[in-house]
Amino acid sequence: MLIVQKYGGSSLEDTDRIRSIAGRILEAHRSGHEIVAVCSAMGDTSDELIDLAGRVSGAPPAREMDMLLTAGERVSNALMAMAIRDLGGDARSLSGAQAGIFTDASYGGARIVRVTPVRVRQVLDQGAVALVAGFQGLSRDTDDTTTLGRGGSDVTAVALAAALKADMCEIYTDVDGVFSADPRIVPGARPLAAISSEEMLEMAATGAKVLMPRCVEYARRHGVDIRVRSSFTDRPGTLVSDAVEGAAVEGSYVTGVTHTRSLARIAVAEVADDPAAAAEVLGLLATAGIFVDMVQHIPAGPRSGLVFTVPAGDGPRTVELLERHRERIGCGPTRCDTGMGMVSLVGAAIRSDPGVLATLYRTLAEAGIGVRTVSVSEIRVSVLCLDDRLDDAVRALHRSFGLDAAGEAVVHAGTGR
Amino acid sequence: MLIVQKYGGSSLEDTDRIRSIAGRILEAHRSGHEIVAVCSAMGDTSDELIDLAGRVSGAPPAREMDMLLTAGERVSNALMAMAIRDLGGDARSLSGAQAGIFTDASYGGARIVRVTPVRVRQVLDQGAVALVAGFQGLSRDTDDTTTLGRGGSDVTAVALAAALKADMCEIYTDVDGVFSADPRIVPGARPLAAISSEEMLEMAATGAKVLMPRCVEYARRHGVDIRVRSSFTDRPGTLVSDAVEGAAVEGSYVTGVTHTRSLARIAVAEVADDPAAAAEVLGLLATAGIFVDMVQHIPAGPRSGLVFTVPAGDGPRTVELLERHRERIGCGPTRCDTGMGMVSLVGAAIRSDPGVLATLYRTLAEAGIGVRTVSVSEIRVSVLCLDDRLDDAVRALHRSFGLDAAGEAVVHAGTGR
Numbered sequence: 146m147l148i149v150q151k152y153g154g155s156s157l158e159d160t161d162r163i164r165s166i167a168g169r170i171l172e173a174h175r176s177g178h179e180i181v182a183v184c185s186a187m188g189d190t191s192d193e194l195i196d197l198a199g200r201v202s203g204a205p206p207a208r209e210m211d212m213l214l215t216a217g218e219r220v221s222n223a224l225m226a227m228a229i230r231d232l233g234g235d236a237r238s239l240s241g242a243q244a245g246i247f248t249d250a251s252y253g254g255a256r257i258v259r260v261t262p263v264r265v266r267q268v269l270d271q272g273a274v275a276l277v278a279g280f281q282g283l284s285r286d287t288d289d290t291t292t293l294g295r296g297g298s299d300v301t302a303v304a305l306a307a308a309l310k311a312d313m314c315e316i317y318t319d320v321d322g323v324f325s326a327d328p329r330i331v332p333g334a335r336p337l338a339a340i341s342s343e344e345m346l347e348m349a350a351t352g353a354k355v356l357m358p359r360c361v362e363y364a365r366r367h368g369v370d371i372r373v374r375s376s377f378t379d380r381p382g383t384l385v386s387d388a389v390e391g392a393a394v395e396g397s398y399v400t401g402v403t404h405t406r407s408l409a410r411i412a413v414a415e416v417a418d419d420p421a422a423a424a425e426v427l428g429l430l431a432t433a434g435i436f437v438d439m440v441q442h443i444p445a446g447p448r449s450g451l452v453f454t455v456p457a458g459d460g461p462r463t464v465e466l467l468e469r470h471r472e473r474i475g476c477g478p479t480r481c482d483t484g485m486g487m488v489s490l491v492g493a494a495i496r497s498d499p500g501v502l503a504t505l506y507r508t509l510a511e512a513g514i515g516v517r518t519v520s521v522s523e524i525r526v527s528v529l530c531l532d533d534r535l536d537d538a539v540r541a542l543h544r545s546f547g548l549d550a551a552g553e554a555v556v557h558a559g560t561g562r
Numbered sequence: 563m564l565i566v567q568k569y570g571g572s573s574l575e576d577t578d579r580i581r582s583i584a585g586r587i588l589e590a591h592r593s594g595h596e597i598v599a600v601c602s603a604m605g606d607t608s609d610e611l612i613d614l615a616g617r618v619s620g621a622p623p624a625r626e627m628d629m630l631l632t633a634g635e636r637v638s639n640a641l642m643a644m645a646i647r648d649l650g651g652d653a654r655s656l657s658g659a660q661a662g663i664f665t666d667a668s669y670g671g672a673r674i675v676r677v678t679p680v681r682v683r684q685v686l687d688q689g690a691v692a693l694v695a696g697f698q699g700l701s702r703d704t705d706d707t708t709t710l711g712r713g714g715s716d717v718t719a720v721a722l723a724a725a726l727k728a729d730m731c732e733i734y735t736d737v738d739g740v741f742s743a744d745p746r747i748v749p750g751a752r753p754l755a756a757i758s759s760e761e762m763l764e765m766a767a768t769g770a771k772v773l774m775p776r777c778v779e780y781a782r783r784h785g786v787d788i789r790v791r792s793s794f795t796d797r798p799g800t801l802v803s804d805a806v807e808g809a810a811v812e813g814s815y816v817t818g819v820t821h822t823r824s825l826a827r828i829a830v831a832e833v834a835d836d837p838a839a840a841a842e843v844l845g846l847l848a849t850a851g852i853f854v855d856m857v858q859h860i861p862a863g864p865r866s867g868l869v870f871t872v873p874a875g876d877g878p879r880t881v882e883l884l885e886r887h888r889e890r891i892g893c894g895p896t897r898c899d900t901g902m903g904m905v906s907l908v909g910a911a912i913r914s915d916p917g918v919l920a921t922l923y924r925t926l927a928e929a930g931i932g933v934r935t936v937s938v939s940e941i942r943v944s945v946l947c948l949d950d951r952l953d954d955a956v957r958a959l960h961r962s963f964g965l966d967a968a969g970e971a972v973v974h975a976g977t978g979r
Contacts, residue, residue, distance in 0.1 A: 231620055
């Protein structure tokens with residue numbers, strides 16, 4: 146098998162951890178697999194470099210930030226190669242450019258445009274482990290080093306897995322896989338054995354931090370199977386694959402409960418009841434780089450309201466922007482309520498179960514949690530509530546949808562199961 | 563003017579120093595010069611990286627050491643670019659590869675084989691400061707990052723100055739130039755205004771640490787003028803140039819007094835009185851990477867003695883090697899005396915002044931310092947003495963050859979001046 150492994154910074158905190166991961170890589174290699182390992186920068190290296198940049202410049206140019214930050218992965222991958230050699234194995238570290246990761250020239254958040262892992266293949270053909278510096282690439286246009294932005298090392302791993310037609314892409318982290326909910330909030334949360342790419346995409350988009358939506362999307366588009374697992378244990382972790390039909394948790398239509406904190410609910414009054422007006426509003430915010438979610442167009446006669454969420458930090462900017470362009474858009478005043486949070490249910494079977502919504506409302510009502518907005522899509526239901534009740538909402542829903550480890554599933558109202 | 567500047571790690575200890583150097587670079591740029599600045603890694607970065615390598619591997623592979631170490635210069639040059647931009651200037655940082663520094667594949671001590679600074683020229687043509695990561699290059703054979711070994715950033719600067727036909731190469735350090743002796747030993751030592759390349763080469767070869775012989779040799783071969791100066795002051799420093807005729811210190815034939823500590827004196831007995839035998843001995847040591855100096859072939863009938871120095875740490879290995887090959891070489895037993903040091907006088911006029919040797923012997927005799935070996939070349943006289951008398955020897959010679967800052971030159975015995 147050809148396996149691409151990716152190790153995050155939390156798995157590479159110090160040289161002891163590097164030696165331990167080297168042992169793990171070597172074990173997989175010695176059991177007969179071809180191994181490509183993508184290492185992130187060690188522990189807090191990236192934060193330390195960002196801190197240095199902040200001390201010399203109020204607004205560091207993106208190109209130089211990329212030159213700066215990519216040093217961290219060169220260090221960790223070179224050290225990993227040394228550690229593997231020291232344990233009697235053979236390994237070669239490659240920069241993003243050497244590994245053939247070519248990107249556009251959007252410094253700080255470059256997109257991969259081509260992957261030609263010729264040297265990676267050469268290293269594998271020599272019987273050695275290929276180590277690749279994650280998070281970085283080379284812009285062909287400018288011949289400059291670029292970074293892939295948040296979660297970039299995961300994308301590097303998935304992109305290499307796709308280009309090398311790997312059998313598996315293992316994403317190693319500090320938790321045992323993708324959980325049914327955040328275990329810091331829900332003590333009974335459990336790692337999922339498997340999850341479909343589609344579900345994972347919704348989980349990631351609604352707050353599951355273990356994988357970035359972009360990485361899942363890339364994997365889905367290229368048919369790459371991902372296994373999310375811990376570098377601290379030998380547990381199997383979670384398989385993320387298109388071949389998975391949906392939630393593997395029995396007795397529930399729901400795969401996981403996710404949450405996002407610190408949102409603002411924006412309500413634009415008197416928007417013309419015309420898709421063009423809503424498009425105008427959303428286009429304006431997209432141009433400003435403001436991430437909009439839970440959009441609802443509420444008809445109210447000839448003029449209607451447009452309601453959506455933005456990250457709380459973007460609330461004031463959003464209001465300012467919409468007030469400034471009020472005339473052009475043709476809308477009324479904009480209101481912003483901060484202190485909101487979103488709890489979401491994700492599951493491939495949600496679409497087929499009308500009882501999910503009923504159980505959801507009943508559960509929240511019993512817990513005394515007010516619902517501000519509900520947004521339903523094929524495999525996800527999201528509810529906006531007050532941020533300070535978010536943890537209660539997550540716990541209550543995780544229990545009532547039968548996800549708690551003990552497993553006493555509540556019968557769904559609509560299905561009688 | 564096109565000026566290449568090089569800043570060493572001691573000039574870049576922290577972000578405050580980086581900002582201060584950024585100001586210096588910008589000042590030169592704003593006064594109308596084109597500036598290429600080569601920055602070393604910050605302060606102790608390289609030592610820290612070497613330490614990390616030591617913690618994951620007993621014998622880190624050279625290729626991976628180079629990948630590791632070159633991260634330091636990427637960081638410092640990117641930070642410098644940010645600092646310059648923050649001060650209102652414009653700058654772009656380039657890796658060694660981007661700057662067109664191409665080397666052979668000798669990891670850890672690569673030699674520059676070609677310099678094609680196309681991108682450096684482009685950055686200059688855009689009116690910006692070009693920052694280049696020192697100490698590093700790209701091997702065309704392997705497409706791998708290489709390092710140039712000790713003093714590598716100086717070589718980067720000189721090589722760029724040669725390729726760009728720069729008017730001057732300024733090497734910034736933490737002292738005010740090339741001194742007539744080590745100021746830590748000789749309080750009256752003074753910075754030289756100018757020194758010929760040939761003299762500088764001998765000074766560097768005999769212990770002056772401010773420039774490596776390799777850098778001076780590269781500059782001499784390509785006709786690059788170097789100015790060694792402090793990044794902490796505005797003093798002019800020392801001009802190193804082929805255009806300099808020799809010592810600029812009036813009243814003395816000697817330009818500087820240098821010293822090397824911790825040497826071993828090796829005496830090989832009964833070597834056949836035949837150049838081939840000496841060549842055999844020296845070839846053996848060269849292959850073993852042992853640096854030999856002060857070679858003297860002492861005729862003693864049909865068989866003669868061969869005497870030379872090696873670094874004290876290489877003494878035991880040298881003896882072991884020569885004893886092992888005694889039969890092949892055709893020589894007697896080898897003796898090793900450690901605890902030796904070498905003091906040298908360097909000056910373009912030494913060859914023309916027979917009085918130098920007489921003054922040298924008289925000075926050392928008066929100071930009660932025993933002379934073990936004397937070696938005389940065109941512009942240098944070296945004396946081997948006991949290591950624990952080395953400082954006394956340096957001070958006595960510095961004074962008697964009229965180099966002390968006060969300047970009371972002793973009249974040379976042979977010249978009557």
